[in-house]
Amino acid sequence: MWGQLIIALACALEILAQDCEDPARAVYLNLTSKMYDINGTQYNATKFEDQATVTCAKGYRLIGKHDNALVNETINCMDTGKWSQIAGCEKKDCEDPTRAVYLNLTSKMYDVYGTQYNATKFEDQATVTCASGYRLIGKHDNALVNETINCTDTGKWSQIAGCEKKALCSSECQNGGTCVSPDVCECPKGYNGLRCENETKNCTLEAGQNVNYWHMSTNTTLPEGEKASYFVF
Ligand SMILES: *[C@@H]1O[C@H](CO)[C@@H](O)[C@H](O)[C@H]1NC(C)=O
Ligand SMILES: *[C@@H]1O[C@H](CO)[C@@H](O)[C@H](O)[C@H]1NC(C)=O
Ligand SMILES: *[C@@H]1O[C@H](CO)[C@@H](O)[C@H](O)[C@H]1NC(C)=O
Ligand SMILES: *[C@@H]1O[C@H](CO)[C@@H](O)[C@H](O)[C@H]1NC(C)=O
Ligand SMILES: *[C@@H]1O[C@H](CO)[C@@H](O)[C@H](O)[C@H]1NC(C)=O
Ligand SMILES: *[C@@H]1O[C@H](CO)[C@@H](O)[C@H](O)[C@H]1NC(C)=O
Ligand SMILES: *[C@@H]1O[C@H](CO)[C@@H](O)[C@H](O)[C@H]1NC(C)=O
Ligand SMILES: *[C@@H]1O[C@H](CO)[C@@H](O)[C@H](O)[C@H]1NC(C)=O
Ligand SMILES: *[C@@H]1O[C@H](CO)[C@@H](O)[C@H](O)[C@H]1NC(C)=O
Ligand SMILES: *[C@@H]1O[C@H](CO)[C@@H](O)[C@H](O)[C@H]1NC(C)=O
Ligand SMILES: CC(=O)N[C@H]1CO[C@H](CO)[C@@H](O)[C@@H]1O
Numbered sequence: 001m002w003g004q005l006i007i008a009l010a011c012a013l014e015i016l017a018q019d020c021e022d023p024a025r026a027v028y029l030n031l032t033s034k035m036y037d038i039n040g041t042q043y044n045a046t047k048f049e050d051q052a053t054v055t056c057a058k059g060y061r062l063i064g065k066h067d068n069a070l071v072n073e074t075i076n077c078m079d080t081g082k083w084s085q086i087a088g089c090e091k092k093d094c095e096d097p098t099r100a101v102y103l104n105l106t107s108k109m110y111d112v113y114g115t116q117y118n119a120t121k122f123e124d125q126a127t128v129t130c131a132s133g134y135r136l137i138g139k140h141d142n143a144l145v146n147e148t149i150n151c152t153d154t155g156k157w158s159q160i161a162g163c164e165k166k167a168l169c170s171s172e173c174q175n176g177g178t179c180v181s182p183d184v185c186e187c188p189k190g191y192n193g194l195r196c197e198n199e200t201k202n203c204t205l206e207a208g209q210n211v212n213y214w215h216m217s218t219n220t221t222l223p224e225g226e227k228a229s230y231f232v233f
Contacts, residue, residue, distance in 0.1 A: 031055060036052065048077055054073050060092065062090075066093075096118070109126040128149060138164075140181065143178075170183055173195055174196045175197070
């Protein structure tokens with residue numbers, strides 16, 4: 001008799017027990033869920049006493065915790081047939097890139113709409129600018145002082161190349177030359193010399209002339225320094 005009553009009661013409870021359903025199916029757009037029964041078996045367990053780990057989507061973290069590493073939250077399917085409160089997710093925060101180890105640059109941050117303000121969240125961008133007297137590392141160009149970086153889904157800015165001291169040439173590089181390292185000008189085509197002050201002379205090879213064993217069939221103009229053997233006549 002008692003046994004029958006207990007079974008009846010159990011059935012009634014079974015009917016009353018509500019199904020919480022997949023928590024990620026709700027209004028939370030930036031999370032996925034994995035559900036577990038009380039034995040820890042992972043399957044789509046959405047019944048009373050089951051648990052779920054909800055995980056923020058790439059680039060998102062738990063709301064209000066101020067920690068890019070916190071992306072998981074455990075919730076319980078309650079006897080009301082609802083999951084316990086889900087905090088939800090917010091974009092990870094990369095924070096001001098120049099607050100890090102980069103001493104010789106400043107930054108301006110932009111959100112995805114290009115609005116300039118202190119935007120440091122996932123998908124925001126920043127332009128980092130080398131301080132006066134510095135330029136981007138490894139580009140050999142004093143004019144390159146800006147670099148665009150992205151706040152990535154890890155909550156860190158993409159790699160910053162960083163800045164190095166500008167190369168100074170004791171006198172200006174001429175004719176569009178670029179000061180690439182201290183006192184070294186890189187000259188555009190057609191110029192040479194320490195300051196690119198000398199125009200490159202052309203040598204005209206006359207038809208019939210033998211140059212490096214090449215027999216010239218037409219008059220050919222070669223820039224100074226070029227080897228005739230590089231040319232096919
Ligand atoms: C949990 O494990 C026990 C013992 O193996 C089993 O009797 C019970 O049905 C399991 N519960 C669920 C919800 O799978
Ligand atoms: C869990 O639910 C999803 C979506 O309803 C389904 O694709 C998947 O096969 C289910 N997994 C298990 C182990 O039941
Ligand atoms: C968060 O949950 C996912 C999926 O369940 C897991 O792969 C990951 O290791 C967890 N991360 C942390 C920081 O707990
Ligand atoms: C930044 O500039 C300071 C002096 O202004 C210098 O001592 C330091 O080495 C520079 N750091 C880098 C990474 O260029
Ligand atoms: C950006 O941050 C700086 C320093 O924290 C602050 O002085 C400035 O008012 C902020 N600008 C905007 C537009 O929020
Ligand atoms: C570099 O960025 C600064 C500040 O954002 C801007 O004023 C300047 O015009 C930029 N320079 C170049 C060469 O793009
Ligand atoms: C930043 O993101 C843009 C697209 O949003 C991409 O074109 C660019 O290459 C990225 N830059 C870096 C440094 O990752
Ligand atoms: C550039 O021209 C000057 C004057 O004609 C000459 O003295 C110098 O050697 C030239 N430099 C080179 C690298 O050709
Ligand atoms: C040398 O030749 C090139 C094309 O072959 C020409 O552009 C250049 O002006 C010439 N330079 C001189 C000094 O004549
Ligand atoms: C080749 O150069 C010679 C000497 O400068 C000149 O007399 C001749 O007309 C030129 N030939 C052609 C085809 O330009
Ligand atoms: C609640 C929330 O943060 N929703 C965002 C989820 O992610 C998409 C894009 O990935 C945004 O558009 C939503 O605002």
